[in-house]
Amino acid sequence: xxxCTHWAQQLRLSFFSTGPTVSGxxxxxxxxxxxxxxxFYSVRREQDITSMCWGRGKCPASKCYQTxxxxxxxxxxxxxxxxxxxxxxxxxxxxxxxxVNAVEADSGTYCCRVEISGLFNDQxxxxxxxxxxxxxxxxxPHTYTSEKTS
Numbered sequence: 826x827x828x829c830t831h832w833a834q835q836l837r838l839s840f841f842s843t844g845p846t847v848s849g850x851x852x853x854x855x856x857x858x859x860x861x862x863x864x865f866y867s868v869r870r871e872q873d874i875t876s877m878c879w880g881r882g883k884c885p886a887s888k889c890y891q892t893x894x895x896x897x898x899x900x901x902x903x904x905x906x907x908x909x910x911x912x913x914x915x916x917x918x919x920x921x922x923x924x925v926n927a928v929e930a931d932s933g934t935y936c937c938r939v940e941i942s943g944l945f946n947d948q949x950x951x952x953x954x955x956x957x958x959x960x961x962x963x964x965x966p967h968t969y970t971s972e973k974t975s
Contacts, residue, residue, distance in 0.1 A: 849951040855959045860924045861912070862952045864937035868918040874898040877939040879909070879922045884936035884949040896920065927956045 854860035868874055875898045880889025895903035896915055904910075908926060913919025920939065924931050932955050939948040 849953070851953045851955070853955045853957065854924075854927050855957055856928060857959060858927055860927045860931070860954065860956065862922040862924070862935055862937070862954060864920045864922065864939075864950060864952075866918040866920065866939040866941075866948050868916065873918075874916055875940050875942075877920050877937065879920075880936045880938070881933060882936065883934050883951050884938055887947075889936050889938055894922065924954070929956050929958065932956045 850863060852860060852862050862879075864877075864879075866873075866875075866877070877896055877898070878889040878892050879894040881891035881893060883890075892903065893905045893909045894901060894911060896911065899916060901911055908924060910923050910925060911920055912923050913921050920937065922935065922937070933953075935952045935954055937950045937952065941947055
């Protein structure tokens, strides 16, 4: 059992050392903003460039649930809505998702799955996105003026 544990620790260390988002992140933004959800994988040579998907909900056993974007590693091949875009340089492993003009309904969990060849090698990360209403000021210039004159 200790050999197995040691191997798992080594695997985890080597996985973290490559720099990708592993477990996920919490991303907060406001309604109307563009919100970027980070996701990266390591590309050292051209052969490392690979397909990936973004989906709504936690990452399933394979692929993505409610897929919103697919890329073949070089370009976006499927996009469910023009508000979901990948602005990063795909071929360098930047597959961060940008949600354009966010609405409250965009809140929730997003899955980033990078397809690495081999059994159970996919790099997966779940990201919690919180879109809050923009704060509305209670005092307006008109109210302030009328108080001063009365």
